[in-house]
Amino acid sequence: MKKLGFVFLFLGVFALGQDHLSGFNMMSFTYKMNSKWMAYVELQTRARKDYTVIDYYETKGGVGYNINKNNQAFIGVGRYGTYEKMKISQEEFRMWLQYTLTQRFGRLKIDHRVRAEHRFFYASQTGEHTEANRFRYRLSATEPINKTKVQEKTFFVNAFEEVFFGPKEPNFKRNRTFAGLGYQFSHSLSATTGYMFQREFSVKGNDNFHFLYFSLNFTFDATDDEKDIVIPMAD
Helix, strand or coil, rough: CCHHHHHHHHHHHHHHHHCCCCEEEEEEEEEEECCCEEEEEEEEEEEEEECEEEEEEEEEEEEEEEEEEEEEEEEEEEEEEEEEEEEEEEEEEEEEEEEEEEEECCCEEEEEEEEEEEEEEEEEEECEEEEEEEEEEEEEEEEECCCCCCCCEEEEEEEEEEEEEEECCEEEEEEEEEEEEEEEECCEEEEEEEEEEEEEEEEEEEEEEEEEEEEEEEEEEECCCCCCCCCCCCC
16 A cells, blocks of 8 residues: 555656646446457547646447457447547547457566557548558556455556557657556446656657546456456556
8 A cells, every 4th residue: 555655646746747737538348248259438538738628539449359368359440539729620530450468477467459540530620531540559567456366446556658650751650658556446347547648749849748547447247257357548
């Protein structure tokens, strides 16, 4: 618990020390149909420029297939909206394919996730339609604090580093760094909070975002409830 308090203190002091604080809120729903198949839905809002004003949203979901214990394939679709001065400025429809490799070292669980995305944009104010491809790699880690695995009444810490790149300049699009902690209230509900640094690279210059992150994650599992509960992370 001392470690937990230190992490909370560090995140609070760090966030207050930034000249601009953004908000990142997520709610996810995972349904495990059996040991092989699962469905996933995520709702997300962000307040990028002003912590009190939501100016971005995501609604997305998909289906995953467990090839074996440590390998999963996933296909997803989503709709995204960006606002400027309280008016929609860009809409996006996205499709992606994803593969995740999981490794375990005692309590520590490591995930390597690679994703290929195809994105369709519509600029609401100009009527312009564009398309783009993007590729992502995320290295993430989750470790329970008071138990050997994430189950009911478990505190946990998680972190990740993710890079985004594509064929058009600039080829390196974005990077994200996240550190957070959470609590698994029951087999079906967990909450996570933390800090995420995001840097956007563009031909016009770079933008930095300091997100205060919060999520609620609901899991409905018809399979063995003695396995580790998977904690969705900021996406």
